[in-house]
Amino acid sequence: MKNPYVPMPVKLKAVRLENETGDLKTFDLVFVNSGDAENFKFVCGQFAMLSINGVGEAPFGIASSPLTKEVLRFTVKKYPKGVLTTALHNLSEGSTLGLRGPLGNGFPLEKMTSKNLLVVGGGFALTTLRALTKYVLHEKNRPHYGDITLFVAARDPGEMLYKDDLAEWSKRNDIEIVQTIDKPVEDWPHKVGFAAPVLKDLAPSAQNTTAVVCGPPIMIETCIKVLAGLHFPDEEIITSLEMKMKCGIGKCGRCNIGSKYICKDGPVFTYKQLKELNSVTV
Ligand SMILES: Cc1cc2nc3c(=O)[nH]c(=O)nc-3n(C[C@H](O)[C@H](O)[C@H](O)COP(=O)(O)OP(=O)(O)OC[C@H]3O[C@@H](n4cnc5c(N)ncnc54)[C@H](O)[C@@H]3O)c2cc1C
Ligand code: FES
Incomplete structure (x- = not known):
């Protein structure tokens, strides 16, 4: 072995x-x-x-x-x-x-099929969301998902990740993209404001929608709060946790929250699971 x-x-x-x-x-x-x-x-x-x-x-x-x-x-x-x-x-x-x-569990793609997807990301946490967006937009997969909305937040335009991908996806008519930066900048054609308030104004209906939120802890916390307020069910809000890790395979005990190892049982959890683990402040 x-x-x-x-x-x-x-x-x-x-x-x-x-x-x-x-x-x-x-x-x-x-x-x-x-x-x-x-x-x-x-x-x-x-x-x-x-x-x-x-x-x-x-x-x-x-x-x-x-x-x-x-x-x-x-x-x-x-x-x-x-x-x-x-x-x-x-x-x-x-x-x-x-x-x-x-390593880890990944997003529950099977459960997400036939649903609308709301993808919300900021900072380097956009990494796995890029993978997810590329995957669901692939011609083989796109018919299996409903409306797709991508919210991307960055401090300023120069910090916006994956600009080529965003430009390419923006040309499509089967994904809605909302880009926001913290403060106004001349000639910025998109939204201005932190992720959570922009999300509150522009999020799609919670009806049959799964939301995936990844980003810095404060962004996750505030966005989940907004989504909960918009009546997204706890099990339809998905996030990914970050924690110091060593083995990455559930052996060293470095990354547990209660009975769960972030490296093995996560890093992807629903808000419902996080509440059960008492690991949320929202
Ligand atoms: C599941 C998972 C996925 C991740 N995905 C990514 C990813 O896609 N891209 C990415 O860049 N990182 C990602 N990270 C975080 C990444 O693992 C850490 O940034 C990395 O371990 C830092 O290693 P280092 O040896 O450079 O820092 P270390 O030498 O271990 O730390 C030195 C110092 O750096 C600073 N530091 C290190 N990590 C962080 C942190 N996360 N936040 C704030 N300060 C920090 C602290 O001041 C720390 O004292 C992920 C973490 C997890 C658990
Ligand atoms: S990193 Fe070793 S148990 Fe998770």
């Missing part, structure tokens, strides 16, 4: 800066061994551990769709004192790193 702690070698095929601040980079990885590529089956919402030999390892959400076979995509925010994220940002194309996964 394969040792789950041993990473698979992956090569950095392409890397690019995502934002003006310069602390978000997107990495396209390819497996070194073709067998690893074939065996790596994941669902949107799952994450993987990325590692650099002699530096460390950390979890990152998978930003590419499972239907994109060519590369695995991650977007990484570099923290000033972050050991691994700084080292990742210093890598150049062609470097080899390690990957363990896929």
